[in-house]
Amino acid sequence: MRYRHILSETWSGLRRNLTMTLAVIVTMWVSLTLFGAGLLAYQQVGLMKGRWYDKVEISVFLCGTVSPASETCTGGQDATDAQKQVIEQTLRSNPEVAQVYFESKQEAFAEFQRAYADSPLLDTLTTEDMQESFRIKLVNPEEYEGVVGQVAGLPGVQAVQDLREYLDPLFSWMNLIQVGTVTASGLLLLAAALQIGNTIRLTAFARRREIGIMRLVGASNLYIMLPFLFEAVISAALGILLACGTLAAGVYFIIIQKAQVSLKAFEWIGWPHAGLAMVGVAVVGLALAIIPTLITTRKYLRV
């Protein structure tokens, strides 16, 4: 009886405010989709940064079995231990260098395996085909030229690479997407929360007689509030489902079918990341339905 009454009140509330309910659902849908897209962009940036991006500025790749002959490399041969020692000494004695990591062939191969897990490339390469490298963290990332110049010509060094040089333009785009989607979704979510608050105010006004009597005869606050809460949660749940569907479609058609096929050099987000984003969307969506409801019902249904 109790629950039948609450459910019938919820249903009649949803019907009475049909246009408002639809407005809430659509706003939730769009805003949560943008929010989810922001979460996906964030994870994508994380994947692209890989292991070294946040830790080092410069990578010094040493000559290996795959290196062609050049001024500093004897073609097809690894840098010798003596050469490595000289390079490391040079780096460590430079005051601009804060930290030097050495990446062995085994470590490089493990990283390669992780990044190219599904690629046929993996079958043709072995640990021996990898390159050893020194990864260098600078005291001041802007002052890279001195260090690059110092080690670039040393025997045993095949190439000196500034990882940021080619990743940064890409990341600035990704950051723009992240900031843009999160800001836009924040504004829309605010609008959705206000709409929910407004719907509740209208419903509370339309039902003021019933609510007055419920309070008078001693219905509990929870009992009075539940239809409002259910109404908001149902609208939010529909918005969340639509947003998750849109995100899933986006991941499938844009990432899995396009990006992963045509841009194999990067690691791309997949279903596990999409799942995580959907959980985030659901949590935020529900919070945005429940919190304004609690606040507005407190205001309009006070004992």
Place this chain on the structure above:
Amino acid sequence: MIRFEQVSKTYDGQQRAALRDVSLEVEKGEFAFLVGASGSGKSTFLRLILREHRATRGRVFVAGRELNRLPSWRVPSLRRDIGTVFQDFRLLPGKTVHENVAFAMQVIGRSRKDINAKVPETLELVGLEGKGKRMPEELSGGEQQRVAVARAVVNGPKILIADEPTGNLDPATSVGIMKLLDRINRSGTTVLMATHDSTIVDQMRKRVIELDEGRVVRDQSKGVYGYQ
């Protein structure tokens, strides 16, 4: 059943106190009239009992609870012990007579079986047997007030508060309502009725509490509306 101990109430932003140092007790099973001009503090007195407001000073006890210390989440349980009737009936226009009375039971979670047994019984008590399917607008004022009384007593409250229950009714109809309230009182319910209707007060010869500018100026058993 109701006890006021040196109760004062001043509303926020007002200089004048609505109630000043009121002390009185209404015993279990009593019938008491609350009289006085508009603005004398009758409504404030009733609102304090219902815990719609809290006393500014002093202590209010209702049905074994001290209201100043009652947390808001316990207020519904207090209100289940009190039935309330108003001048303007406050029935739900979209619901039948039966549904209006049943509503009071539904919203506090009573079972359907209880409701179906209790509602016709209560409608019979207030003299509306067979009118459960009518809509409120099809009834006379007196009948509508009977529905309101049925709704107020259907959950078996310990106290019935009536705020000008005959204010919108003609004298003959009013007598009928008073007989009904008297019957409910005889079954053990404490009744407190605020009224302007001197004829009724004079006829009933019950306890009369008179308020003037927030003070109790008279408290007389078997009293009349004005001074004799």
